[in-house]
Each structure stands twice: as structure tokens, then as C-alpha cells.
Amino acid sequence: MVEIPAEKDTRHSKIRCILDPFLRGQSDSGPSAAPSEGTDAEGFDRAPRPVQVAGAIPGRSGPGGEDMAAVWSMTSQESGRFSPVEKRSDLSDLTREFNELRSHGRGYLEIRMPDSVFPQLTLSFSDDLAVIHLFTDESSVSLLTGDGVSPTEVTVDVPVMDDLVTFTGNFVLGVDHAWEVVQNFTQTQRIEELGEWCEL
Secondary structure, eight states, rough: OEOOOOOOOHHHHHHHHHHHEEEHHHHOTTTTTTOTTTTTTTTTBOOOOOOOOOTTTOOOTTTTOOEEEEEEEEEEETTTTBBBOOEEEHHHHHHHHHHHHHHHTEEEEEEEEOOOOOEEEEEEETTTTTEEEEETTEEEEEEEEEOSOOTTTTEEEEEETTTEEEHHHGEEEEEEHHHHHHHHHHHEEEEEGOOOOOEE
């Protein structure tokens, strides 16, 4: 596992810029506010729309199906806060780190491929429930449609970086399913095969 030196314009600061309007919308309505069904926190239409990924990266599974390298950062197990320091490792090392974080009950993960800033996924989870964001460029973010594990009228709070954000059940997945999505992303990078995306 290798740590990657931070650049002046860091990946997590770009994500923060993209998500800030969404986070501000929730803050204005109070910490427990949730978007109404069909709209996001600022009232925009959240009906599922196809996500366009320019120059989709071909599959990179090794000839023997070996783990592919990924670049990631996640919530620190020591501080409980998001650590923006990126690390590069194979999926087995990341799986071990994620399982250890999962034992703490709540956390946040950002992951991308080593040769490109985008596309990238984030996985936010609390207990056995998770939410996945997709960033295809510096101005686009989408949510993965839920898998039915949570009723659409039920809200779930999960961390996005260090903020707790409320999502309705139609964007909630079981954490095991969410981890399968991350694994599939690292092996193939075929975004369109991961599920149905709702562009924010």
C-alpha cells in the first residue's frame, strides 16, 4: 500500500465543490431534513436519467482475474474523520481496510483508478446501509438507485466526508451490495453496468 502525495488541487476538494450546494441545502433545512421524493435537497428533479461517461475505460481485469490497483481514501479509524490522503493498493488490501472501518459502524470511502481522476465512486455507510455517488467529471454527480433494502419513505443518515447527509430509501443499498459495486468498478470500470444512476 502506497500513500500518494497530495496536490494543491486535491481530489477531495473537487468533490467538496460539487457537493457543497447539496450539503448547504440540507443545512438550511436542518440536520434531519431529507429531500422529498422526486426532488433533491434544493428542489431539483431527481427522476433517473442516463449518465453519459465520455471515453469509457475498457475492462482491466488481469488475465488470471487478479486484483487491479485502485487509488482510495477513507474515514480514519483512529480519528473517525475523513482522511483525504490517497493510498494506492490492490483490492485485497482495500477490502481489509474497508472491513476494519465497517466494524466501527460508519464511514466514507472515495475510490478511483490510478491513471485518471474521473470517473470515481464514493461509498457512504452507516451500519448495514449505504449510498453510492458517482463523479464523472468536475461538475457532475449522480446517485446509484437503491436496491430495495430500505422503503422509499424511510430516511437514512450517512457520512459524506465529515457531514451526515440524509437520503431517502430509493437511494439506499445494503452495504454488502454496495461493496460489490465498488469491486465491479475496480475490475471493469463499466459504469453503465453498475446499476441505474440518478444525475443530481
